Amino acid sequence: MRRIGSTLATLAAAGLLALAVPGSALAANGFLEIGGAVYPEPSGCFEVPRLATVFNMTDIPVLIHNVPGCGGGIVQVLPPGLAVQVPGTHSVSVG
Numbered sequence: 001m002r003r004i005g006s007t008l009a010t011l012a013a014a015g016l017l018a019l020a021v022p023g024s025a026l027a028a029n030g031f032l033e034i035g036g037a038v039y040p041e042p043s044g045c046f047e048v049p050r051l052a053t054v055f056n057m058t059d060i061p062v063l064i065h066n067v068p069g070c071g072g073g074i075v076q077v078l079p080p081g082l083a084v085q086v087p088g089t090h091s092v093s094v095g
Contacts, residue, residue, distance in 0.1 A: 028058035028094050030080070042094040045070035050088040056080055063093045 027043035035052030042058060047068055056062045056078045064076040064086055070093040078084055078092075086092070 028060045030058035032056060032058060032062065032092070032094060034086075034092065044094065046092045046094070048086045048088060048090040048092060052086055052088075053083055054078060054086050054092055055083040058094065060095065065091045065093060067091065 027041040029041065032039045032042040032046065033053075033055040034046055034048060035050070035054075039046065048054065054062070054064070057080070059080055061080065062078040063070075063074050064078060064084070066072045066075045068089060068091050070091045075090070076084065
């Protein structure tokens, strides 16, 4: 009886872990356009090396950072379906 309980607890924990992990690794649906370059199903950090328009055509908000590498502070949150001009030496993170 003890073995069944232990097995069920292990299976339950594995099931919860399987459901929780994929959500953070999934890309956004749609595309991100930065200065004319299109990134389908974007995920992660993207550099904005010069003044560029960023179009967020994904299903989630995009964060605009004030330094390259998606470090530093977040200077703007770009909701889905909107565009904004972003100065150079900034970066954009998705997901």
